[in-house]
Amino acid sequence: MTECIKREAAIKCCSFGRTSLGLIDELRRIPAANVVEIPATGIGDLSDGYHTFNGLYHQRMILFAAIVKQNKDKAWKSYRHEDGELCFGGGWFIVGIDTPEGSYTYHYENKDFDLFDCEELPVAKHWDGHTEKDVARLLSLPATNVRKVVLCRDCMYSQTDERGLWCFNDYENCLSGDDFCSRGKRRDTDMRGGG
Numbered sequence: 001m002t003e004c005i006k007r008e009a010a011i012k013c014c015s016f017g018r019t020s021l022g023l024i025d026e027l028r029r030i031p032a033a034n035v036v037e038i039p040a041t042g043i044g045d046l047s048d049g050y051h052t053f054n055g056l057y058h059q060r061m062i063l064f065a066a067i068v069k070q071n072k073d074k075a076w077k078s079y080r081h082e083d084g085e086l087c088f089g090g091g092w093f094i095v096g097i098d099t100p101e102g103s104y105t106y107h108y109e110n111k112d113f114d115l116f117d118c119e120e121l122p123v124a125k126h127w128d129g130h131t132e133k134d135v136a137r138l139l140s141l142p143a144t145n146v147r148k149v150v151l152c153r154d155c156m157y158s159q160t161d162e163r164g165l166w167c168f169n170d171y172e173n174c175l176s177g178d179d180f181c182s183r184g185k186r187r188d189t190d191m192r193g194g195g
Contacts, residue, residue, distance in 0.1 A: 065115045071141055074098045075118035082124045094124045101137040102128050
C-alpha cells in the first residue's frame with residue numbers, strides 16, 4: 001500500500017526534474033503488481049484488504065469520543081482555532097483533551113460535532129506543538145469508573161484452612177489465590193491499597 005500512485009505518473013512527475021534520476025530508476029523497478037490504484041471513489045476507500053482509510057478514521061473518531069466522554073473535565077471542542085479562524089476555512093471543528101503529558105487534538109467534520117460530549121469553547125486552546133507521534137499522551141489519562149481488581153488471596157472475605165482458600169463472601173472455594181474476586185474487598189493490612 002506504500003505506492004498509491006500509478007508508476008507511469010510518478011515517472012512523468014520525476015522526469016520534470018522534481019527529484020533525482022536515481023528515484024526514476026527505482027520507480028521503474030517497482031513491479032506493476034505492487035502499485036495500488038486509488039479507487040475512483042477516493043483514497044478513503046483504499047483498503048489493505050481488511051480496512052479502508054474511511055473505516056479506520058471512523059473507528060478512531062468513535063474511540064476518541066469515548067475517551068472524551070470519560071474525561072469531560074479535561075476535554076473541549078471548538079469550530080475555531082486559537083487564532084479565531086474557522087478550522088480549515090469552515091466545515092470542520094477541533095476537539096482536544098488535556099492530559100498530564102500535554103494536550104492532544106483531532107479535527108473532524110461539523111456533522112460529528114455532537115458526538116463529542118464536552119465543553120464548547122469560542123476558540124481552541126493553544127496548540128502545544130503535539131503531533132501524531134504524541135498520541136501516547138492519551139495513556140497518561142487516569143482510568144475512571146474502573147473497579148479495582150482484588151485477587152482472592154488479598155480479599156478480606158477469604159481464609160485459608162485445610163480445605164484451601166475459602167471465600168466467605170461467595171461461600172465457595174477459590175480455585176487459587178490468583179483468581180479475581182468478583183465481590184471482594186482488600187484487607188486493611190494489604191499495603192497495595194484498593195477497595
